[in-house]
Amino acid sequence: MNSFIAKTIEQITPLDETAMLAARARQDQLTKPQGSLGRLEALSIQIAGVTGNARPQLKQPVVITMAADHGIARQGVSAYPSEVTPQMVLNFLHGGAAINVLARHIGARVAVVDMGVASDLPAHPELTNCKIAYGTQDFSVGAAMTREQAERAIQAGIEIALREISPSTRAQGGADIIGTGDMGIGNTTPSSAIVATITHRPVAQVTGRGTGVDDAGLARKIQTIERALQLNQPNPSDGIDVLSKVGGFEIGGLAGVMIGASSKRVPVVIDGFISGAAALIACTIAPSVQPYLIAAHRSVEIGHRAMLDHMRLTPLFDLDLRLGEGTGAALGISLCSAACKILDEMATFEDAGVSEKSE
Amino acid sequence: MNSFIAKTIEQITPLDETAMLAARARQDQLTKPQGSLGRLEALSIQIAGVTGNARPQLKQPVVITMAADHGIARQGVSAYPSEVTPQMVLNFLHGGAAINVLARHIGARVAVVDMGVASDLPAHPELTNCKIAYGTQDFSVGAAMTREQAERAIQAGIEIALREISPSTRAQGGADIIGTGDMGIGNTTPSSAIVATITHRPVAQVTGRGTGVDDAGLARKIQTIERALQLNQPNPSDGIDVLSKVGGFEIGGLAGVMIGASSKRVPVVIDGFISGAAALIACTIAPSVQPYLIAAHRSVEIGHRAMLDHMRLTPLFDLDLRLGEGTGAALGISLCSAACKILDEMATFEDAGVSEKSE
Numbered sequence: 001m002n003s004f005i006a007k008t009i010e011q012i013t014p015l016d017e018t019a020m021l022a023a024r025a026r027q028d029q030l031t032k033p034q035g036s037l038g039r040l041e042a043l044s045i046q047i048a049g050v051t052g053n054a055r056p057q058l059k060q061p062v063v064i065t066m067a068a069d070h071g072i073a074r075q076g077v078s079a080y081p082s083e084v085t086p087q088m089v090l091n092f093l094h095g096g097a098a099i100n101v102l103a104r105h106i107g108a109r110v111a112v113v114d115m116g117v118a119s120d121l122p123a124h125p126e127l128t129n130c131k132i133a134y135g136t137q138d139f140s141v142g143a144a145m146t147r148e149q150a151e152r153a154i155q156a157g158i159e160i161a162l163r164e165i166s167p168s169t170r171a172q173g174g175a176d177i178i179g180t181g182d183m184g185i186g187n188t189t190p191s192s193a194i195v196a197t198i199t200h201r202p203v204a205q206v207t208g209r210g211t212g213v214d215d216a217g218l219a220r221k222i223q224t225i226e227r228a229l230q231l232n233q234p235n236p237s238d239g240i241d242v243l244s245k246v247g248g249f250e251i252g253g254l255a256g257v258m259i260g261a262s263s264k265r266v267p268v269v270i271d272g273f274i275s276g277a278a279a280l281i282a283c284t285i286a287p288s289v290q291p292y293l294i295a296a297h298r299s300v301e302i303g304h305r306a307m308l309d310h311m312r313l314t315p316l317f318d319l320d321l322r323l324g325e326g327t328g329a330a331l332g333i334s335l336c337s338a339a340c341k342i343l344d345e346m347a348t349f350e351d352a353g354v355s356e357k358s359e
Numbered sequence: 360m361n362s363f364i365a366k367t368i369e370q371i372t373p374l375d376e377t378a379m380l381a382a383r384a385r386q387d388q389l390t391k392p393q394g395s396l397g398r399l400e401a402l403s404i405q406i407a408g409v410t411g412n413a414r415p416q417l418k419q420p421v422v423i424t425m426a427a428d429h430g431i432a433r434q435g436v437s438a439y440p441s442e443v444t445p446q447m448v449l450n451f452l453h454g455g456a457a458i459n460v461l462a463r464h465i466g467a468r469v470a471v472v473d474m475g476v477a478s479d480l481p482a483h484p485e486l487t488n489c490k491i492a493y494g495t496q497d498f499s500v501g502a503a504m505t506r507e508q509a510e511r512a513i514q515a516g517i518e519i520a521l522r523e524i525s526p527s528t529r530a531q532g533g534a535d536i537i538g539t540g541d542m543g544i545g546n547t548t549p550s551s552a553i554v555a556t557i558t559h560r561p562v563a564q565v566t567g568r569g570t571g572v573d574d575a576g577l578a579r580k581i582q583t584i585e586r587a588l589q590l591n592q593p594n595p596s597d598g599i600d601v602l603s604k605v606g607g608f609e610i611g612g613l614a615g616v617m618i619g620a621s622s623k624r625v626p627v628v629i630d631g632f633i634s635g636a637a638a639l640i641a642c643t644i645a646p647s648v649q650p651y652l653i654a655a656h657r658s659v660e661i662g663h664r665a666m667l668d669h670m671r672l673t674p675l676f677d678l679d680l681r682l683g684e685g686t687g688a689a690l691g692i693s694l695c696s697a698a699c700k701i702l703d704e705m706a707t708f709e710d711a712g713v714s715e716k717s718e
Contacts, residue, residue, distance in 0.1 A: 033570040098701060
């Protein structure tokens with residue numbers, strides 16, 4: 001892989017055990033029975049370890065939503081036409097999409113990135129142009145992208161993460177938690193191909209209806225992926241090879257975001273199936289990324305469970321979401337923020353003069 | 360039952376089907392695949408039906424946290440001493456408890472109500488004194504309260520809900536969504552007694568460790584409840600009888616909050632095990648309350664599942680919480696708010712010029 005990616009990965013360290021122990025000790029002194037806030041407690045401790053701060057505060061959440069088109073969409077694997085990708089990017093920029101509503105709800109900014117939409121998009125202050133190409137190639141007839149393009153996509157994602165995290169970039173300070181999101185008609189198909197490859201599962205077990213194909217569409221999607229894997233033979237232990245053979249530009253970009261954020265000790269809340277595919281790529285390239293990831297939710301898409309199991313991530317909630325865009329990640333960020341506020345703001349037994357458990 | 364309670368129940372109507380159909384139709388025009396926001400869509404439609412508004416907005420959430428003491432605590436059924444009840448009420452009033460942190464996180468007010476704490480509490484603008492008595496009687500040796508006290512507790516809860524909902528009470532307008540919360544050392548014991556009675560299940564199947572009793576404590580708790588049910592013979596089809604024989608003042612108050620809010624078409628987000636016991640009482644007295652309830656989460660406490668199954672409520676999330684106070688309800692309110700914003704604020708396909716699904 002290129003030296004920029006390699007150097008970024010070298011900077012990723014294990015979680016800070018000292019901060020985690022201090023966070024655990026404080027949780028046990030707060031005015032509640034020990035452990036009674038369940039996963040919120042565990043989440044606050046993970047974020048303490050990620051940030052190296054025993055009382056982390058999350059004040060600048062950013063959802064990075066990456067868009068790209070997919071040559072494989074020409075095989076009739078999606079219920080929607082590819083023209084919806086740029087239309088939805090414009091919808092993001094105008095604030096009318098679900099991710100805009102949920103980002104406003106949680107007080108987050110949405111950073112929209114064109115990683116490879118198949119048309120030109122107008123300039124906009126919230127849109128970053130990292131277009132690698134006008135969509136991937138149709139991976140049912142060859143590789144989705146070159147290896148060099150795959151590395152460029154990952155590098156662009158790292159650079160976007162570093163830009164968002166840098167305190168100098170934004171007047172209000174850099175991002176202290178990042179959510180990942182995607183937009184790309186057809187992108188459940190590369191995601192299923194990626195999870196089948198990396199987790200060694202049959203395609204039919206990890207392929208669902210995406211935005212809503214019918215039975216015939218689902219059968220076609222499964223056959224298309226099976227043929228593509230036969231043809232391309234992606235190497236499951238080489239994340240860049242998998243990305244280049246059967247991936248997508250937004251998937252590579254999001255894998256880069258995860259690597260970049262981990263290198264700066266910023267927690268990453270991953271959304272659903274497409275973000276999960278990006279996480280599989282990131283963790284295959286750099287297993288040290290895994291502790292920095294927080295799985296927001298379990299998607300309706302059937303391959304999502306296999307991904308999360310493979311990465312040993314337990315989602316925070318299951319609301320039958322299957323939209324993408326970072327919608328689940330936004331709700332997950334809100335829980336991370338709640339968890340950190342509990343750790344930071346609650347009174348201790350001593351502060352409040354409350355009697356402790358009788359032994 | 361007394362005429363105030365009866366008249367309030369008469370005012371509860373079924374959900375507004377017209378508003379629900381309009382909300383469903385709008386969800387299907389928003390720029391996302393139909394159904395792709397899963398339970399958030401269903402939640403917005405329920406709230407449309409509750410409020411009678413096809414695009415409901417939730418701007419004034421209030422968590423009503425009711426506190427009381429329990430004579431049964433003298434039987435050694437809790438890991439904490441009863442003095443913690445008033446200590447925690449003071450912690451609520453000083454803003455240091457988990458419910459304060461989470462209410463601030465979601466922009467809600469916490470209304471604290473003394474339904475029957477076993478000591479006098481200082482006057483405070485956020486504390487309402489509805490003390491029915493200085494704690495219940497020990498229901499292992501007789502009824503927890505008189506039938507008249509049970510009705511007074513329910514009536515007080517209705518009155519608190521009506522006060523919170525009334526636009527004239529608060530400068531910023533009345534509550535448009537209510538979360539329920541509890542504080543009362545020993546109160547998982549009456550809650551287990553209530554769920555065993557109303558759902559006809561063995562006590563051991565619906566009794567857990569509460570705030571953390573050990574094995575011996577759990578065995579004692581189960582035996583205590585079994586003996587109490589033998590002695591008191593609560594009538595499972597008479598919610599007021601169950602409340603008076605084996606309930607608690609905060610449980611009665613919360614049942615009243617649910618009845619009062621339903622009579623004013625305000626959605627109620629119920630918290631965990633104690634709020635669930637109150638909901639069982641409310642739904643036994645007035646089955647028309649059920650559609651107005653939203654179950655926030657599945658508690659660690661084992662009897663909670665039986666309660667929710669009995670009421671046919673599906674919790675929104677499961678974060679292994681077992682604290683009470685309204686902490687789960689606060690997080691649930693945030694999801695309700697997110698769901699309503701999706702319905703109200705998202706662009707339609709027509710607004711945004713996005714192509715619809717190809718047929």
